[in-house]
Amino acid sequence: DVKVTQSSRYLVKRTGEKVFLECVQDMDHENMFWYRQDPGLGLRLIYFSYDVKMKEKGDIPEGYSVSREKKERFSLILESASTNQTSMYLCASSLRQMGQPQHFGDGTRLSIL
Amino acid sequence: QKEVEQNSGPLSVPEGAIASLNCTYSDRGSQSFFWYRQYSGKSPELIMFIYSNGDKEDGRFTAQLNKASQYVSLLIRDSQPSDSATYLCAVNHQTGANNLFFGTGTRLTVIP
Numbered sequence: 325d326v327k328v329t330q331s332s333r334y335l336v337k338r339t340g341e342k343v344f345l346e347c348v349q350d351m352d353h354e355n356m357f358w359y360r361q362d363p364g365l366g367l368r369l370i371y372f373s374y375d376v377k378m379k380e381k382g383d384i385p386e387g388y389s390v391s392r393e394k395k396e397r398f399s400l401i402l403e404s405a406s407t408n409q410t411s412m413y414l415c416a417s418s419l420r421q422m423g424q425p426q427h428f429g430d431g432t433r434l435s436i437l
Numbered sequence: 438q439k440e441v442e443q444n445s446g447p448l449s450v451p452e453g454a455i456a457s458l459n460c461t462y463s464d465r466g467s468q469s470f471f472w473y474r475q476y477s478g479k480s481p482e483l484i485m486f487i488y489s490n491g492d493k494e495d496g497r498f499t500a501q502l503n504k505a506s507q508y509v510s511l512l513i514r515d516s517q518p519s520d521s522a523t524y525l526c527a528v529n530h531q532t533g534a535n536n537l538f539f540g541t542g543t544r545l546t547v548i549p
Contacts, residue, residue: 355535366541367481367525374535414480418535423469423488426527426537428480 327351328429330415336435343402345432347415353427354420356398358382358390360411361431367414373398374420405436440464441528443540451548456513458543460526463507469529470502470509474522475542481525485511516547 331346349356357372359382369382371390379390387409391399398417402409412433416426442461450456458472469488473481487493487500487509499512509528513520523542530536 357536364541367539369536372536420535422535423529424535425469425471425483425486426535427483428473431480 328415328417328427330413330429330432332432333430334433334435336437337402337405338437339405339407341402341405341436343405343434343436345400345402345413345415345434347398347400347417347429348396349398349417349427350396351417351427352395353417354395355418355426356392357416357418357426358388358398358400359414359416360384360409361414362411370400407436410434410436440538441526441540443524443526443543445541445543447544447546449546449548450516452516452518454516454547456516456520456545456547458511458513458524458526458545460509460511460528460540461507462509462526462528462538464528464530464538465504465507467528467530470500471527471537472498472500472511473525473527473539475525476522513545516545518547518549521546 327350358370359367373392389401415429418424418426472485475481485500493500497514501510523544525542526540527537
């Protein structure tokens with residue numbers, strides 16, 4: 325089975341802090357994704373990566389950056405956390421081929437105070 | 438127009454009934470369609486995928502695809518209280534790294 329592991333289930337940080345969310349997958353997937361999910365807004369894509377050191381902006385990249393130094397690991401960085409970044413963050417991975425499903429980690433519920 | 442539209446519900450059905458969840462999409466070129474189940478406070482879990490027109494059955498779940506009408510549905514037979522969740526429809530993006538468009542989900546409640 326695909327295993328996507330996010331480093332924290334719950335995280336509380338303060339406004340202005342730099343926040344790192346880590347995601348690791350064990351299925352040698354080429355593609356990795358970061359979403360945030362808010363009530364009524366559904367899943368919104370922040371960034372994705374289709375290869376090591378490659379990254380592409382999604383629909384809402386402002387205030388975020390990402391890093392993919394190894395194939396299995398994809399990190400989301402909140403450069404200077406703000407209260408409007410309080411959300412559920414979901415990491416997903418998939419094989420490169422078109423039509424493959426994405427598999428999600430358990431999510432990180434991030435609160436910015 | 439959103440790429441993927443779902444009735445947000447909530448949809449309530451009695452235990453043992455058939456639950457029918459619907460999804461329409463705008464990109465005629467989409468080829469892959471997925472249904473995810475998301476329990477409250479949890480992450481989405483893949484339950485079905487379908488690529489060809491027609492029906493695909495897996496246990497109590499049946500996915501139905503009609504590309505001409507740009508419509509995909511999920512039927513849950515013999516609904517159980519444990520089926521109570523939000524169901525997300527996802528459709529592949531024609532460009533990018535196998536990106537998916539997600540609907541906002543339909544919340545299903547199965548009443549014992």
